Amino acid sequence: MFLLSITVLIYGQFYMCATSSYSDKLKLYSNLTAYINPRFRPVLNQTHVVNVNVVVSVLSITEINEREQSITCSIGLTCWWVDETLRWDVSQYGGTSNITLFPNEAWLPEFIVGNTLRNDHTLFVDNGLKLNVTNSGIVTWHTGGNMKTSCPIDISNYPFDTQTCSIIITKTLSDDEMDITLYSIDVKLFTYFENEEWALVRSSVTKETIINSLSSFKVTLFLKRRSLFYIINIILPMVMVSFMNILCFKIPPRSGERISYCVSLLLTFVVLLSTTAETMPKMSDNVSYLQIYIYCQFWLGCFITTISAIIVKVDHSDTHLNVPRWCQLILCLSQSTKTSKVESLETNSDRKGSQDMETFSSPVDDESATANQDVLKRLDEVLFYIFISLFALTTIICIALVLSN
Numbered sequence: 001m002f003l004l005s006i007t008v009l010i011y012g013q014f015y016m017c018a019t020s021s022y023s024d025k026l027k028l029y030s031n032l033t034a035y036i037n038p039r040f041r042p043v044l045n046q047t048h049v050v051n052v053n054v055v056v057s058v059l060s061i062t063e064i065n066e067r068e069q070s071i072t073c074s075i076g077l078t079c080w081w082v083d084e085t086l087r088w089d090v091s092q093y094g095g096t097s098n099i100t101l102f103p104n105e106a107w108l109p110e111f112i113v114g115n116t117l118r119n120d121h122t123l124f125v126d127n128g129l130k131l132n133v134t135n136s137g138i139v140t141w142h143t144g145g146n147m148k149t150s151c152p153i154d155i156s157n158y159p160f161d162t163q164t165c166s167i168i169i170t171k172t173l174s175d176d177e178m179d180i181t182l183y184s185i186d187v188k189l190f191t192y193f194e195n196e197e198w199a200l201v202r203s204s205v206t207k208e209t210i211i212n213s214l215s216s217f218k219v220t221l222f223l224k225r226r227s228l229f230y231i232i233n234i235i236l237p238m239v240m241v242s243f244m245n246i247l248c249f250k251i252p253p254r255s256g257e258r259i260s261y262c263v264s265l266l267l268t269f270v271v272l273l274s275t276t277a278e279t280m281p282k283m284s285d286n287v288s289y290l291q292i293y294i295y296c297q298f299w300l301g302c303f304i305t306t307i308s309a310i311i312v313k314v315d316h317s318d319t320h321l322n323v324p325r326w327c328q329l330i331l332c333l334s335q336s337t338k339t340s341k342v343e344s345l346e347t348n349s350d351r352k353g354s355q356d357m358e359t360f361s362s363p364v365d366d367e368s369a370t371a372n373q374d375v376l377k378r379l380d381e382v383l384f385y386i387f388i389s390l391f392a393l394t395t396i397i398c399i400a401l402v403l404s405n
């Protein structure tokens with residue numbers, strides 16, 4: 001893909017050298033190459049510096065691997081410099097003003113990738129693209145390659161994360177032998193291939209000195225994960241299922257459908273969890289808020305199912321309910337806040353007459369059953385509000401955490 005891009009880019013330049021004859025070119029070529037050795041820097045006075053101009057372009061981003069903490073991308077470099085040994089008088093060669101040479105026939109600036117994860121230091125040499133030399137000694141060279149470099153990836157905000165990856169490209173010659181002048185990074189090249197998962201938000205290139213008198217340049221890519229896929233496939237179903245789980249408390253325990261409703265939702269949860277685990281980056285030291293949120297909702301779901309089972313059990317048993325004092329207090333508090341239900345409470349307590357509020361107990365079985373039902377109804381209501389607030393709280397905290405980063 002990289003080579004294709006470069007070829008497309010410079011194809012237009014290859015067919016133009018037409019005015020000069022074959023023998024002119026041959027003569028020029030023999031004269032030029034006879035007296036040069038690519039080993040030495042192309043300055044006649046060897047104490048001078050060779051100044052190499054570089055334009056960096058990002059051709060594609062192939063992959064970002066969270067587990068390996070790596071990014072694979074194609075970077076292209078367009079370099080030009082003055083080669084003092086490759087100059088000629090145009091008139092002596094039938095007007096030939098430019099010629100192409102193979103990379104091994106002339107001096108080349110050597111670049112290596114500083115933070116590469118592969119063993120490919122010759123990345124910028126073996127791409128077979130020719131050098132373009134003009135009669136004033138200006139050499140233009142397109143190079144680049146597909147490289148895999150290390151990139152620390154923080155998935156806390158997954159799937160709304162942005163990552164900053166840097167590719168350090170350094171040279172083999174010291175600063176007094178070769179200097180680099182950087183031109184701005186050229187990303188939105190027409191050959192740039194968009195990645196389906198990551199959007200390239202911004203990119204920059206800066207010159208840095210990492211080791212003494214060995215300046216290098218750092219290409220920084222700011223990437224944003226495209227999160228729509230995760231919203232549709234993970235987040236929305238999770239939120240819906242968690243919410244529906246709480247509706248358990250709205251189903252009357254007598255209907256007999258309550259437990260099956262809870263359990264089937266829990267099963268849906270498990271299925272969702274396993275599909276989610278597949279798409280999640282498999283890391284342990286660095287857990288995303290989304291994962292924590294999903295597990296919170298799952299445990300809430302388990303808890304709801306357990307409580308529902310107990311409630312259904314109590315509802316179906318004939319023995320009267322001995323409600324502890326603190327529980328009664330909560331139930332009474334919840335009742336008193338709702339003015340619309342005060343009436344029903346009054347009729348209820350009227351019926352019980354002077355009976356002790358503390359026990360809800362009655363010697364008659366029928367009356368105890370209705371009292372039980374009443375308590376359970378109120379308990380369901382309280383639990384519904386408790387769990388819906390827990391659900392809202394966890395959701396809000398999760399959103400806040402994601403937004404704050």
Ligand SMILES: *[C@@H]1O[C@H](CO)[C@@H](O)[C@H](O)[C@H]1NC(C)=O
Pocket residue numbers: 013014015016017098099100132133134140
């Ligand atoms: C070399 O570069 C010059 C100037 O950019 C251009 O006019 C010429 O066509 C190029 N020649 C080849 C063979 O690419």
Ligand SMILES: *[C@@H]1O[C@H](CO)[C@@H](O)[C@H](O)[C@H]1NC(C)=O
Pocket residue numbers: 016017018019020096097098134
């Ligand atoms: C390069 O050579 C071609 C044909 O030989 C010519 O048309 C073109 O103008 C040259 N470019 C430069 C920059 O000399």
Ligand SMILES: *[C@@H]1O[C@H](CO)[C@@H](O)[C@H](O)[C@H]1NC(C)=O
Pocket residue numbers: 031088089092
């Ligand atoms: C080509 O090389 C020959 C032999 O060194 C030399 O005599 C001739 O002047 C050269 N031609 C040019 C144009 O430099």
Ligand SMILES: *[C@@H]1O[C@H](CO)[C@@H](O)[C@H](O)[C@H]1NC(C)=O
Pocket residue numbers: 045046047048
């Ligand atoms: C090379 O350049 C340096 C500094 O520019 C100068 O001092 C030295 O004399 C030059 N050497 C030759 C052989 O021209």
